[in-house]
Amino acid sequence: xxxxxxxxxLRFKMTGxxxxxxxxxFAINLALLFGINRMSGQIESVYQANLQLNELSASLKSxxxxxxxxxxxxxxxxxxxxxxxxxxxxxxxxxxPSDIKASSMSRMGHSIKAMSESYLDEVEQTIDGKRGRNVExxxxxxxxxxxxxxYLNTEINSVxxxxxxxxxxxxxxxxxxxxxxxxxxxxxxxxxxxxNAFLIMSLTTELIRPLTSLTGMANEVSAGNxxxxxxEVKDEDEIGVVTKAFxxxxxxxxxxxxxxxxxxxxxxxxxxKELLMESHLKDAQLKYLQAQINPHFLFNTLNAGAQLAMLExxxxxxxxxxxxxEFFRYNVKKGFNTVTIGEEIELVDNYIYILNVRFSGDIHYxxxxxxxxxxxxxxxxxxxxxxxxxxxxxxxEMMGEGRITLKVYALDNTACISIEDNGxxxxxxxxxxxxxxxxxxxxxxxxNGxxxxNVLAxxxxxxxxxxxxxxxxxxxxxxxxxxIYLDKExxxxx
Numbered sequence: 001x002x003x004x005x006x007x008x009x010l011r012f013k014m015t016g017x018x019x020x021x022x023x024x025x026f027a028i029n030l031a032l033l034f035g036i037n038r039m040s041g042q043i044e045s046v047y048q049a050n051l052q053l054n055e056l057s058a059s060l061k062s063x064x065x066x067x068x069x070x071x072x073x074x075x076x077x078x079x080x081x082x083x084x085x086x087x088x089x090x091x092x093x094x095x096x097p098s099d100i101k102a103s104s105m106s107r108m109g110h111s112i113k114a115m116s117e118s119y120l121d122e123v124e125q126t127i128d129g130k131r132g133r134n135v136e137x138x139x140x141x142x143x144x145x146x147x148x149x150x151y152l153n154t155e156i157n158s159v160x161x162x163x164x165x166x167x168x169x170x171x172x173x174x175x176x177x178x179x180x181x182x183x184x185x186x187x188x189x190x191x192x193x194x195x196n197a198f199l200i201m202s203l204t205t206e207l208i209r210p211l212t213s214l215t216g217m218a219n220e221v222s223a224g225n226x227x228x229x230x231x232e233v234k235d236e237d238e239i240g241v242v243t244k245a246f247x248x249x250x251x252x253x254x255x256x257x258x259x260x261x262x263x264x265x266x267x268x269x270x271x272x273k274e275l276l277m278e279s280h281l282k283d284a285q286l287k288y289l290q291a292q293i294n295p296h297f298l299f300n301t302l303n304a305g306a307q308l309a310m311l312e313x314x315x316x317x318x319x320x321x322x323x324x325x326e327f328f329r330y331n332v333k334k335g336f337n338t339v340t341i342g343e344e345i346e347l348v349d350n351y352i353y354i355l356n357v358r359f360s361g362d363i364h365y366x367x368x369x370x371x372x373x374x375x376x377x378x379x380x381x382x383x384x385x386x387x388x389x390x391x392x393x394x395x396x397e398m399m400g401e402g403r404i405t406l407k408v409y410a411l412d413n414t415a416c417i418s419i420e421d422n423g424x425x426x427x428x429x430x431x432x433x434x435x436x437x438x439x440x441x442x443x444x445x446x447x448n449g450x451x452x453x454n455v456l457a458x459x460x461x462x463x464x465x466x467x468x469x470x471x472x473x474x475x476x477x478x479x480x481x482x483x484i485y486l487d488k489e490x491x492x493x494x
Contacts, residue, residue, distance in 0.1 A: 020199075024192060024196060025189075025192060025193075025196070028185075028188060028189060028192050029189075036178075036181070036182075052092070052095065053156055053159060053160040053163060054160065055092060056089070056092045056093070056096075056112075056156055057153065057156045057157070057160070059085065059088050059089040059092050060089055060116075060119075060149065060152055060153065060156070061153075062085040062088070062089070063082070063085045063086050063089050063120075063123065064123075064145075064146075064149050066078060066081045066082040066085045066086075067082055067123050067126060067127065067142075067145070069081070069082075070082050070127065070130065071126070071130055071138070071142065074130065079127070082123075082127065086120060086123065086124075089116070089120070090116075090120060093112070093113050093116045093117075094113075096110075096112060096113050111155060112152065112155050112156060112159065115148055115151055115152050115155065116152060118148055119145060119148035119149060119152055122141050122142075122144045122145035122148055123141075123145045125137070125138075125141040125145075126138045126141040126142045126145055129141055210231075210240070210243060213231055214231060214242065214243055214246060217231055217246065218246065221250060227254075228250065230247040230250065230251065231243050231246065231247055273461070276461070320353075320354070320357050323350045323353050323354060324354060326350055327347065327350045327351060327354060338377050338378070338379060338380065338462075339377070339378065339379075339380045340374060340375050340376065340377060340378070341373060341374050341375070341376050341378055341408060341415065341417065341486075342374035342375065343380075344378060344380070344382060344383045344384070345367070345369065345374070345383065345406065345408070347381075347383070347384050348383050348384055348387050348406065349365075351384050351387060351388070352365045352387070352404070355391060361400075362398070362399065362400045362402060363391065363395065363402050363403075363404060364402065364403040364404070365403075365404050365406075366403065366404070366405045366406070367405075367406050367407070368405070368406075368407040368408070368409070369406075369407070369408045370408050370409050370410060372410070373408050373409075373410060373415045373488070374408075375491045376415045376486055376487075376488060376490060376491050377486075377490045377491065378462070378484075378486055379458045379459065379462045381455075382455055382458070382459065382484070383406075383417065383419065385451070385452065385454075385455050386419050386452070386455065386482050387404060387406075387419060389452055390404055390419060390421040390423065390480065390482075391404070391421075393423070393424070394421040394422075394423025394424055394425075394479070394480055395421050395422065395423040395424075398422075398423065401422075402421065402422065402423060403421065403422045404419065404420070404421050405418075405419075405420045405421075406418070406419050406420075407420075410488060411485075413487070413488045413489065414485050414486065414487070414488055415485075415486045415487070415488045416483060416484070416485055416486075417483070417484040417486070418481060418482065418483045418484075419481070419482045419483075420479065420480070420481040420482075421479050421480055421481075422479040423479055423480065424476060424477060425473045425474065425475055425476045425477055425478045425479050425480055426471070426473040426476070426480050427473075427475065427476060431471045431472075431473060434452050434456070434471055435456070435469075435471060437453045437456050437457055438453060456469060459484065463485075463486065463487065467485065468484065468485055468486075469482065469483065469484050469485070470482070470483045470485075471483075
């Protein structure tokens, strides 16, 4: 509710204040009018009891007259009139209070009801005696009914007089209360008018206060002071919209100044990163060139040897030379460009094949590949140096029991590549040494020249984060596991 009020426009708020004041005045007037009408109704009902007793007296006389008429005339019309008047009188008697423990008026009403029952019974006996032509019976009952009629008239008149006295005192009390209510209503109206005037002044002041604050802040900005705190926006009316726009303008100016400074720092950091990346690439290229002996001539020569082996029907020799040629061609063509996981795995396959030819199949090689991730991009020459590290430092001396497992799988939005061996493993110091990016001093002489430090550095630069590779080992003799984490969304769909 409070939020809805804040979202109202200034015009609706002013209109709402006016309507609220008018509604309060209207409600007070309505309450006063309701009270006056209610008291008027009470004053009118004061004499309702007297009217009821007058009706009862008139109905009693009608019963007596109709009975007498029937006794004299003995006609069906007179009998019918008697029954109607008797029923009407009985209904009026039933409306009288009958609680003896109540007021004196109630006790008198109980007495009237008791005598009325006896009277109606005597009248009924009189009518029956007349209809049965029993003169003695109806004469005796007629005399008794006439006595009860006299008693009832006297009692009703007595109750009516007592009720009138009581009602006159009640009327005076209610008249005094009515005059007090009228005076009280006038006082309430005056108080409401004063409160409404105060309410209008308070709400108007509350509406104008944000404009005063906005004017002062605008003067600060016009003087060139942009280091100011935003104004608090309490409402969503026209003043709130202007205040919000003013705050956004000041923040935009502050952000623009800050962005100029950040851009200068970011450009400097970007240049440094580019220089660092270029340094690593040049270092890798230099080491790789040092490890190669005229690679173009080498794989061209290997191709010629492969053709010769094929002509001589030396199929295994042909396949081996062909794989060697593909291995060196990948190194020359792909070099240090961005490749896919699939291309890197193909290079590892060729590398393992070459090693198994050299070492008579001593390396057992297993793969578990999620084919949907083969197009994810990564730097070139990453997996082969890691596999080479596993061979040279893990399983070279295991005499045919060495095993390397390569897995590619998805983990949320990350493409994971794990290379695991069952070799001699590593201690914690060796793992920390590798993760720190420090060059290894004991590289094998037949390595391709790309160390783990270079691999780690290029992966970090490629992904823009340090959490791009993990190395695990339960200790010496329990194997090692390298896990690379790549952005799954960076896919080569061309």
